[in-house]
Amino acid sequence: MNISHRPALLSIGILLTLLPACFHTQAATPSCEPPQLTVEATLDSLDRLIGYRYRFSQKKEREIQTLKQNLRKQLSPAERFRALGYLVDAYRAFSIDSQTVYVKRQIHLADQVKNRDMQVQARLNMVECLYNAGMYKEADELLNQIKRSSLPHYIIPYYYHLKRTLYGLLADYALEPEIRNDYNKHLNLYRDSILQSNPSNSFTYYVVKADELTAQHNYASALQILREALYRGQLNSHDRGIIYYGMAEVFAQTQQNDSTKIYYALSAQCDLKAAVREYVSLHRLAELLFNEGDIERAYNYIKCSVEDARACNARVRSLEFMPVFTIIEEVYQAQIQKQRELSITFTYITCAFCVILLITFVILFFQNHKLNSVKEKLNQTNKHLQTVNNSLTESNHVKEEYLSRYMDQCAVYIDKMDEYRRSLNKLASMGKMEELSKNLKSQNSINNERKMFYAEFDQSFLKLYPDFVEKFNELLVPEARITPKPNSLTPELRIYALVRLGTTDSNQIARFLCYSVSTIYNYRVKIRNSAIGSRDDFEERVMHL
Incomplete structure (x- = not known):
């Protein structure tokens, strides 16, 4: 136009x-773009x-x-x-x-x-x-x-x-x-x-x-x-x-x-x-x-x-612009629609990605939960093994201690038996038959030895398990709890000391303590009846003290 x-x-x-000036001749091609x-x-x-x-x-x-x-x-x-x-x-x-x-x-x-x-x-x-x-x-x-x-x-x-x-x-x-x-x-x-x-x-x-x-x-x-x-x-x-x-x-x-x-x-x-x-x-x-x-x-x-x-x-201008406007608007709207579709597609992709992330997170969460569970089980197993190991160590220590004391005690008894034999032999060689007969019939020596044996047992056990009496009393009702003399055990405590050491048979306990089997049974029943909680597993709990 x-x-x-x-x-x-x-x-x-x-x-x-x-x-700026940009022409020198009439035939020149115009080129005058503002540099700014x-x-x-x-x-x-x-x-x-x-x-x-x-x-x-x-x-x-x-x-x-x-x-x-x-x-x-x-x-x-x-x-x-x-x-x-x-x-x-x-x-x-x-x-x-x-x-x-x-x-x-x-x-x-x-x-x-x-x-x-x-x-x-x-x-x-x-x-x-x-x-x-x-x-x-x-x-x-x-x-x-x-x-x-x-x-x-x-x-x-x-x-x-x-x-x-x-x-x-x-x-x-x-x-x-x-x-x-x-x-x-x-x-x-x-x-x-x-x-x-x-x-x-x-x-x-x-x-x-x-x-x-x-x-x-x-x-x-x-x-x-x-x-x-x-x-x-x-x-x-x-x-x-x-x-x-x-x-x-x-x-x-x-x-x-x-x-x-x-x-x-x-x-x-x-x-x-x-x-x-x-x-x-x-x-x-x-x-x-x-x-x-x-x-x-x-x-x-x-x-x-x-x-x-x-x-x-301006009707002329409106008519002039409308065809171009219609074309541009159609292309523009198509472009907007395409962008909208791309936006929707991107939104779907983003949502899918979020779902995948969520699923991954859930899987990882459960995997982590399983790992924690396995870890907890391993910790429990480790603790159990540690407990078993401690028990074995303690058992070995007890065995070593008892073996040492057993050997010492045997040596002492052999010396005492030899000394007693010599004293009897001396009486026999001197013709003191009446005195010899009297010594053979007397229980004093045996009783003294038994007392010394039990005293030695009590001291040895309390040395190995210094808090046994205290923990044993915690298993009993207050009115049935036992207070022994220092560095000694009562018959009831001595019975359950043997249980703690693994001797649960009443016959063996009776022979060891020189009691009848019925006496040992009565002691054991009496103590179980005074237990706090279940009576059935009382002795098992004692074995873990």
Whole structure:
């Protein structure tokens, strides 16, 4: 699309240093990408502006409210017509319906005062409203009603601009090549008229001249003129946005994609900050990014373009954007669906992984539990083995101790028997038969030896088991507990001392203690009856003391 019939724009100030000189000859291929900017940085800046563009619309509304307040004042027809014109300019590319309302008020006022200049200017404003609304036929008919010869000198450039814009729009939407070529011929004629009716140092002249050079494929000169226009004086936002759009078109036709995206983005930033709702730059950028595969940005940009076109009630722009919007939206939604499916798949995989981890954890938990159980059993077995080992050690110690004492006792008895034999032999050799008979009949010697034997047994046992008496009493009820003399045992304790040593047979115990079997039995029954707890395992508990 040619830049001369690009909708009116408001733009932001951009540093002039972004456009360094880059042409030396007319035939040179333009290459003038701002060194300070990158594509990604420019697009990021544009993304942020889109996020809060409503702020600029609110600012625009406040400015319009200020202009409306002037209409409440007592104004002359000329002043009121001018005030209405300010509102027409304010609503241009912001709200076509509101712009049309105030143009109609201009027409009504001009007809009331019958001012020819006002009537012409108001109707030219209506032509602009008509073609912005897509009513090309009505715009052409109204424009043909206005005679060129009847126009004031200062309105002629505006008249040529409307003619050139209308034919440009008709050429854009013409289906037949012959009709399109005819419209383009009229477009070129009115472009020349614009150049002739504007000073060669005016902004309009620079922009239209660059448009002409671009149409002639003289891209280097077109870009050079736009650059010169950018450097001229204090440009407003509207003018700067137009220049950036023209430069983007030149870069697009010379297939410099990065520079094209940068300048479309700069122009779009001007549109957004100026609260312009009817624009082309962002739409062009969306198409370019879509073709390069940046679907998400393309969708956001074309969606923003459609929303603003609808808010402006720019029906032509809405119809122009919708096919592209539909295609991009379908691809975008397909991409979102694919991402959603991938997300769901990832979620399933994550859940499966979590289940596997949980199962692994459970298995490890039970394995650890089994290991702990085995470890506990091993510890118990080890303790049992340690107990058995201690018992064996103790048993060996007891055996060694008893063997030693047994050997000593045997040696002592042999010595005593030999001494007793000699004493008896001496009595016999001396003829003291009566005294010999008396000694043989006496039990004193045997009783003394038995007492000494039991005393030796008690001392030996208590040395081996010093806490036997205390632990044995713990197995009995308090009233049946036994308190022996120091370093000695009572008959009951002596019986169970033999049990502790492994002698459980009553006959053997009776022979050892020189008691009858019934006496030993009675002692044992008496003690078992006094036991705490079960009587059946009492002696087994004694054996473990």
